Amino acid sequence: MTFTPNLVLRRLYSDVSKKVRAQKYVLTKYFQGEPKKSDFKIVEEDLPELKDGEILAQAEYLSVDPYMRAYMIGYKLPTDMIGGQVAKVIDSRNKNIPVGAYITGPFGWRTHTVTSGDKIFSSSIDLPITVLPDLRPYPVSLALGILGMPGNTAYFGLKEICQPKEGETIVITGAAGAVGSHVGQIGKILGCRVIGFAGTDEKCNYLEKELGFDRAFNYKTCNVRAALKDGAPNRVDCYFDNVGGEISSTIMSHMNKYGRIAVCGSISSYNDTAPPKVTIVQPALVFKELKMEGFLVNRWNDRWQEGIDMNLKWLKEGKIKYQEKVYHGFENMVDALLGILRGENTGKAVVKV
Amino acid sequence: MTFTPNLVLRRLYSDVSKKVRAQKYVLTKYFQGEPKKSDFKIVEEDLPELKDGEILAQAEYLSVDPYMRAYMIGYKLPTDMIGGQVAKVIDSRNKNIPVGAYITGPFGWRTHTVTSGDKIFSSSIDLPITVLPDLRPYPVSLALGILGMPGNTAYFGLKEICQPKEGETIVITGAAGAVGSHVGQIGKILGCRVIGFAGTDEKCNYLEKELGFDRAFNYKTCNVRAALKDGAPNRVDCYFDNVGGEISSTIMSHMNKYGRIAVCGSISSYNDTAPPKVTIVQPALVFKELKMEGFLVNRWNDRWQEGIDMNLKWLKEGKIKYQEKVYHGFENMVDALLGILRGENTGKAVVKV
Secondary structure, X not given: OOOOHHHHHHXXXXXXXXXXXXXXXXXXXXXXXXXXXXXXXXXXXXXXXXXXXXXXXXXXXXXXXOHHHHHHHHOOOOEEOOOOEEEEEEEEOOOOOOOOOEEEEOOOOEOEEEEEOOXXXXXXXXXXXXXXXXOOOOOHHHHHOOOOHHHHHHHHHHHHHHOOOOOOEEEEEOOOEHHHHHHHHHHHHOOOEEEEEEOOHHHHHHHHHOOOOOEEEEOOOOOHHHHHHHHOOOOEEEEEEOOOHHHHHXXXXXXXXXXXXXXXXXXXXXXXXXXXXXXXXXHHHHHOOOEEEEOOHHHXXXXXXXXXXXXXXXXXXXXXXXXXXXXXXXXHHHHHHHHHHOOOOOEEXXXXX | OOOOHHHXXXXXXXXXXXXXXXXXXEEOOOOOOOOOHHHEEEEEEEOOOOOOOEEEEEEEEEEOOOHHHHHHHHOOOXXXXXXXXXXXXXEEXXXXXXXXXXXXXXXXXXXXXXXXXXXXXXXXXXXXXXXXXXOOOOOHHHHHOOOOHHHHHHHHHHHHHHOXXXXXXXXXXXXXXXXXXXXXXXXXXXXXXXXXXXXXXXXXXXXXXXXXXXXXXXXXXXXXXXXXXXXXXXXXXXXXXXXXXHHHHHHHOOEEEEEXXXXXXXXXXXXXXXXXXXXXXXXXXXXXXXXXXXXOHHHHHHHHHHHHHHHHHHHHOOOOOOOEEEEEOHHHHHHHHHHHHOOOOOEEEEEEO
């Protein structure tokens, strides 16, 4: 007889599953300016018993990402808050996902989730549910960072949209964030000159000294035009835009013919009630024949594992470093989100539940 | 013995060529706001005798195009004014270009030109020198319009950058201009829904009634958002942007996922001393994953004849109509340029020398 630990454990947990109450964040008011705790309600709900093929997952790490601020405008309220998480499977009626496994999934801001393992993509944010391999000695939280959505955003966004060639110059805004800091390191791996803009001298120092950026500038204190002349003497071939805003218009005016711009986000405007006005980009686009393309990482869902594998390989080879800011407690989700929107962190921010 | 009319005619003209004085516009001041006559000097110069391979061309029609306002900022002054022209070959020591032939070339604002027929591309604006076929019954001036640079701008810009598919919706700004009016008609040939924005009711009427646009709106009097809802109920797949400015940001916010934007010009800002500020485009680019690409038509110099041939075919089949505004007199170049920058014309503006 085959030993089926999954079945055994499921029996052990079967009483638990019936009683599990999940906590979740429900957004009840559209954000006005910065997100506020009073925009949310924490709601408890009883989860249903598992059906065949389903699993019960308990959140270990919740992700906070800039897109969360921007996306919610598209939902009818009240609605469950969206987001990715790393969760531990604590009950399973799915033969492919054993109890004890760690998974990532777009389950939102909630403590427990019942989900079908067969349903690979979720509807709210269209990202894969993945069973994690053994990541030790790395923390499982990396599956929300360089081995997850931000890592794949950096990998595919740079490679597929910017298409940098060896020797070209890449500029990155939001360069100390989870995506930006990763983009710059991939740029160095590909043999490019890498220039970052970030919001504190400390971050800039980290980018230059720890991550190998050729130059990093504090956009709050530098003259961006002068910084570009100084840092990108051959002008800019690829621009990885995380922030939008005036700095992006300035960078585009410093690009080379046929330059490529990957528009990953526009965090500089997310908290604005009305979208801001900046210098038009069209003249630079025409006369330098630039290509500017916005993207969402789920465009590459069918190549998801390629990105994860490559980033894990580079991580193991010591070519990619990461920094993580871990907030503690489910009740601190809003503070963590505020932190990234205010630029308080370097690298990836997660919340340990 | 073969009859060689070229050689015979060259002898007839050989005395003329030695004495020809050309008139040309020299830009002496950078434009501030609208171009002014006092920004230019009309200068006379003696042309050199023809060397082997060269021709002497006498301008018949000079082109005025919006790009002229924008380009000159890149030149060191004083400099000869750039531009395309249709010229008649009045002397030739090039066996491929007979006397009496009509040619187009980027010779600038000047009455006579000595040029090498072997030099296919000019350095100042990189457009082909072409010997025109017999265009009768059409005027040779079309070689500056639908059978020339604007026609190829419409043809390649729409096909290669916007890549419209049958049934998609195309929006065009500057829709009554030389390029815009042509883009819309190609859009209809390709089976698309075509919406234009132009600056007078008369132009809009012309676009709808004469050129077959599905809808045309006067951007000066309409609410652009409401016009888009009304005219593009399935939202916008392709945007051919001739104007830049706030209207472009509004149109981009009304596009479908994976929409394509061909940025051909930004005439709305050409007369501004400082580039204007408009609502940022990055959020629309990210969340709809739009691709926005600026282009100059000389990118397709190696396919130049393809565009001309296709536009001539459509013209002969009655599928493409054109309108021409002919100014008279070399001394009226600046007025003609002002006219197009002010949106005074429908279709293409040329100056008969």
